[in-house]
Amino acid sequence: DQQVKQNSPSLSVQEGRISILNCDYTNSMFDYFLWYKKYPAEGPTFLISISSIKDKNEDGRFTVFLNKSAKHLSLHIVPSQPGDSAVYFCAASGFAYGGATNKLIFGTGTLLAVQP
């Protein structure tokens, strides 16, 4: 049973427009959420995170929104650039869930293609 879901396997946007990547979770014990970017044959690169005490976190072109009541988070990339083309993974963790392990539960990823 998947606890972190990314229901869109792929997304295509034009350069300069906004990319919105979505993620849903089912376990209310998660209290920390992260987004990673991954190129083929490379390891994931950390992008941005958000704690459950916030509903928004910004870092440059990247903004993550958290809606706890809906158990939903999204990553906004504005403006999108061709170099943003990669697979984006949503991940969740929580002390109540994993204890001191801080283990991450990942979604299946969304392949973003930014067209020039």
Place this chain on the structure above:
Amino acid sequence: EADIYQTPRYLVIGTGKKITLECSQTMGHDKMYWYQQDPGMELHLIHYSYGVNSTEKGDLSSESTVSRIRTEHFPLTLESARPSHTSQYLCASKGYYNEQFFGPGTRLTVL
């Protein structure tokens, strides 16, 4: 920036061989992790370590074993590789904050 290294990056090996995947980090992080990822799938935790001489199994059952003799080193070993072990293996470490930093991964193919 994270400094975490994995070798080899790619490995093609025959069935029955013993292999060790290396992972090292230079950040002094206590917590380290091994994940396994198949194409198009999520990453699954297979092993983790709180520190030296501490190792635990993760959520996904794996026939691999790990050791943590030094803080910076967290190797993964398969005693007898099989085609079902073909996958990408990703090592990560965690510092003070909740973010885990990943190495470049090892793509293993067992023939």
